[in-house]
Amino acid sequence: MFICSPMMKNPLLSVVRSCKSVQRLLQSPASSPLSALLTKRRIIISRSTSSHVCKDDKIHYITTPIFYVNASPHLGHLYSAVIADCLHRYKLLRGFNSKFATGTDEHGLKIQQAAEAAGKDPLTFCTDVSQSFKHLFSTCNISYTDFIRTTEQRHREAVEHFWSVLWNKGLIYKGSYEGWYSTQDESFLTPSQVGDALDSSGKEIKVSLESGHKVEWMKEENYMFRLSAFQSQLLNWLRGNPAAIQPERFYQTVLQWLQEDLPDLSVSRQRSRLQWGIPVPGYPEQTIYVWLDALVNYLTVAGYPEKHSRWWNAAHHIVGKDILKFHAIYWPSFLLGAELPLPQTIYVHSHWTVGGKKMSKSLGNVVDPLERSQTFTTDGMRYFLLRQGVPDTDCDYTEDKVFKLLNSELADSLGGLLNRCTALALNPAQVYPAFCCQSFSRDEGGRAVAEDYHMLDAVKNLPAVVEEHYESMHVYKALEAISACVRQTNGFVQRHKPWKLDQKDSKDLRWLDTIIHVTLECLRVYAMLLQPVVPEISNKLLTRLGVQPAERSWANMNFLPRYQEKDCPFEGRKLGSDSGVLFNRLESRNVDKQKPKKTKKATKSR
Ligand code: MSP
Numbered sequence: 118m119f120i121c122s123p124m125m126k127n128p129l130l131s132v133v134r135s136c137k138s139v140q141r142l143l144q145s146p147a148s149s150p151l152s153a154l155l156t157k158r159r160i161i162i163s164r165s166t167s168s169h170v171c172k173d174d175k176i177h178y179i180t181t182p183i184f185y186v187n188a189s190p191h192l193g194h195l196y197s198a199v200i201a202d203c204l205h206r207y208k209l210l211r212g213f214n215s216k217f218a219t220g221t222d223e224h225g226l227k228i229q230q231a232a233e234a235a236g237k238d239p240l241t242f243c244t245d246v247s248q249s250f251k252h253l254f255s256t257c258n259i260s261y262t263d264f265i266r267t268t269e270q271r272h273r274e275a276v277e278h279f280w281s282v283l284w285n286k287g288l289i290y291k292g293s294y295e296g297w298y299s300t301q302d303e304s305f306l307t308p309s310q311v312g313d314a315l316d317s318s319g320k321e322i323k324v325s326l327e328s329g330h331k332v333e334w335m336k337e338e339n340y341m342f343r344l345s346a347f348q349s350q351l352l353n354w355l356r357g358n359p360a361a362i363q364p365e366r367f368y369q370t371v372l373q374w375l376q377e378d379l380p381d382l383s384v385s386r387q388r389s390r391l392q393w394g395i396p397v398p399g400y401p402e403q404t405i406y407v408w409l410d411a412l413v414n415y416l417t418v419a420g421y422p423e424k425h426s427r428w429w430n431a432a433h434h435i436v437g438k439d440i441l442k443f444h445a446i447y448w449p450s451f452l453l454g455a456e457l458p459l460p461q462t463i464y465v466h467s468h469w470t471v472g473g474k475k476m477s478k479s480l481g482n483v484v485d486p487l488e489r490s491q492t493f494t495t496d497g498m499r500y501f502l503l504r505q506g507v508p509d510t511d512c513d514y515t516e517d518k519v520f521k522l523l524n525s526e527l528a529d530s531l532g533g534l535l536n537r538c539t540a541l542a543l544n545p546a547q548v549y550p551a552f553c554c555q556s557f558s559r560d561e562g563g564r565a566v567a568e569d570y571h572m573l574d575a576v577k578n579l580p581a582v583v584e585e586h587y588e589s590m591h592v593y594k595a596l597e598a599i600s601a602c603v604r605q606t607n608g609f610v611q612r613h614k615p616w617k618l619d620q621k622d623s624k625d626l627r628w629l630d631t632i633i634h635v636t637l638e639c640l641r642v643y644a645m646l647l648q649p650v651v652p653e654i655s656n657k658l659l660t661r662l663g664v665q666p667a668e669r670s671w672a673n674m675n676f677l678p679r680y681q682e683k684d685c686p687f688e689g690r691k692l693g694s695d696s697g698v699l700f701n702r703l704e705s706r707n708v709d710k711q712k713p714k715k716t717k718k719a720t721k722s723r
Contacts, residue, residue, distance in 0.1 A: 177208040177215040178428040181435050183222040183265060183414050186246035187231035190253045191476055192484040192514065193437070193469050196502050200466060200590065201435045202259045203503060206649035207587045210671045216428050218418040219254065220265035221247040225407035226300045226386075229393035239393050243268055253487055257495045258652050263418045267410060275417040276410050277398045279455060283342065284398075288454045292341040294383035297323065301330035302439075303407045305383060328439065339403055340385040347450040348379045354449060354459060362445055363589060364509050367438065367465040371445045382447065384409050412448045416457070433462045435590075441465055464590045466508045473513060484514055493703065496651040497523045503592040503650050504600075520705040527654065530603045531643065532699035535658060537610050538636040539692060543629065549637055549663060549687040550630035552679035557631055564628050568612065569635075572605045573677065576639050580674050583646045596650065599643055606639040634688070637662055638677045641687070645674055654700060661693040 181201045184194050198219060205217035223243040232242035247266055254261065265272060283289050297306040306325055311332055314324040323332045352375050355361060355368065362368040385403040388396065394404035415432060419425035436444045441463075449459050468475050471482040490498045501519045504526070505512055538544060557565045579602050586595035615632045618625040644658040648669065659669055664687070679685045 175213050176427060176431040177205075177213045178419065178432045179205050179208070179215065179217050179435065180415050180418070180432065181219040181261075182437065182440055183220040183267065183411055184250055185225075185228065186221050186223050186243045186250075187227050188478050189246065190250050190486065192486045192489070192502075193476055194250070195253060195257060195486040195498070196466065196469060196506060197435055197437060198254060198259045198261075199257070199499050199502050200464070200506075200592065202261075203499075203592055203649040204433070204435070204464075204587065204590065205260065205262075206652065210645075210648060210669075212670065212672065216263065216418070217261045218263040218265060218415065219250075219259070219261045220263070220414060220418075221250055221267070222407070222411045222414075223247065223266055223268045224394040224410055225303050226391050226393070227303070229391065230300075232393075240268060256487060257490060257499065265414050265418050267414060269417075272414060272417045273395050275421045276395050276405060276413045278422040279413050279416065279451070280398055280405060280409070282455045283451065286454060288343045288346070289340050289384065290343070291338070292381070292383075293336070293338045294341070295336045296334070297325075297332040298335040299325045299328065299330045299332045302328050304328075304443075306332055307378075307380075337383070337387055337390075339383050339387065340397060340400075341381045342384045342409075342451070342454075344382040344447070344450050345379050347453055348375060350453055351375055351446065351449055360462065361459070362441075362463045362465065364465065364591075366509050367441055367445075367463075371441065374442065374446060379446070382406075408443050408447060409451065412443065412451065415460075430458055432458075432460045433464065434460050435464050435466065438465050438467050464508070466506065466590075467511045469506070470511050470513050475511075489519075493519055493523060494653075494700075496653045497527065497700070497703070500527060500596070500651050500654075504596045505593065507593055508590060516705065520703050523700070524702050526600050526603070527651075527700040528702040530600065530607060531640075531654075531658075534603060534607055534610070534636065535640060535661065535699050537607075538633045538640070539661065539696065543615055544633055544692075547692045549685075549690045549692065550633050551627075551688055552634040552677070552685065553627040553631045554679070554682065556624075556628045557635075557680065564613075566612070568605075569609055572602075572609050572639075573635075573680065575602050575605055576642055577676050579642060580646060580671070580676075584671075587649065592650065595646070599646055602639070603643060606636055610636055634679070634685075635677065637687070638685075642674060642676050645669060645671075657695065657697075658699060661695055661699075663687060663690045663692050 179201050181197045184190065201217060201219065205215050208215040221243065223239075228243065229239060232239040235242055237245070243266070251264060253259075280289070294305070297308070297311050298304070299306060302325060304325070310326055311323050312326045314322055314329070316322045316331070323334075324330060325332055352372070355372055355375070359365075359368065362371055384406040385397050385400075386394070386406065388402050388404050391404045394407060395410055397403040397405055413421070415434070416422075416425055416429060419428040419432070421429070434444055444460075444463050452459055469484070470476065471484060474480055474482060476483050486498065493501065497519070501522055504522060505518065539547070541547075544550065555562050557563060557569075559565075559570075579598060582598045583595040586592065586598070610632065613628075613632050615629050618629045620626050620629065640658065641662050641664060644655045644662070644664075647658075648655040668686070677685075679688065
């Protein structure tokens, strides 16, 4: 018998849980210096958050970070985008109205310098690189609904408005900043975050301990944001919302940061030093800090300042671990200051390294995702990134890993299973054949064995398992679970060897059809679940199985209804006519080198 999975998420339960955490936020004490000023504001914020979570749970807004245009896109950038795309596609399959925003971060000193080095005016330079991100994303089926460039007029207006709100509330004041600054990271650092290093010419320099990028001492008159006033509110928010930053490891990191001193933040630069940015409203001799400018992009896309509520109340951010501080400390503080709801979730991912080092242009170890997609196919690339990428820890990229993974899981295991049950020898009529209840019965006359029933249970429970992992952005765990089931189904076919059955014997024929029916049902579920990860392969597979586009949503999963003596809409249906290979095996000299024994034997026997 199928067992309903205890992991199945109850949407009502999660709504109630979220409402509870909102209530906890409302009850929690405030102890910041500005708490009197902010108490009223906190309640307004909490109410607007609560009204969203409790009422409209079918709206979803997912964002990627916006990408710097100082260099061409690399594999790490594609990774952020693929994670967000996967979640967006999954939400659509669940019947959500989902918005998916990405774009390019085009202001700041390093862009200004990169444009100068390229001999182009900044806007032309930005347009060219922004275009290369768009090209990569369309090639890799990144199905964003919105693409934002921070040089757009709509964004400038949103940033100006946002600044004025903070200013009018007395949260920005004229001050001076003296300390370390990294232009590469566009980040301010405390002395403890800075270390000594040598540059390429052997000169002693100061670097950021976290990123390794060069830092410089900066002393400037500029505008400061009262970040220090938000420390206790941030702590309250996080303590009341333990799922706000995921995975847990990064949630703990942020809590740890919040135990330390939180100085006010410089939010502008002198125009004489930075021209490529949005001027401070009313004070054009200062340029708005590039991170404040960039973070507001999430609101701009949502329709800020007039029509943002619908989307903004359902915002989820995907970010790499290097930009956690900006998203989990600065951004929520700005939002609290502007009396806007906080993001629902910040999903953090780790980095792709090459030879153990973070990819960087200066190290020359950058992997070009466009070029690699031509070798591995775009779905191959997406599958690899999501199957091997673990949010909690860095992953090292090697070509060998890609070849091995794709050949074994997509070509051999999944593709092989499809070949087996659509081969003309076993399925000459090219149909979704009939399921015979007696053949699969546990009573006398049944031919299934205990492992077969275990497999059915595993596949029946699989959607709930996958749902749990997609929801928490542990896509690799979802793919691991699917891959384990594909192996079980291959084991099922192997165990019963349908090619040995006598097709002239009516009992054997019914059993043969049943084996194929069960296998096709398994494949249908795998293809449905894989849609957010490998849209092209899933489409090919579902089309081959004769599953129509309208039959591909999560609600259509309904695995093997015939086993429960219910109708199966696919039984008797003609298979799709494209009998091409699902995923071609990839040939690599390295992989071939690892099979010397086989080659030797073959040579000997000739
Ligand atoms: N412009 C800022 C983000 C502003 S969002 C308001 C930025 N841009 S970035 O181009 O440097 O990085 C964009 C994303 O790519 C980040 O999530 C970052 O973590 C990710 N990656 C950059 N290199 C990476 C790897 N080597 N591996 C995985 N992702 C990495 O930061």
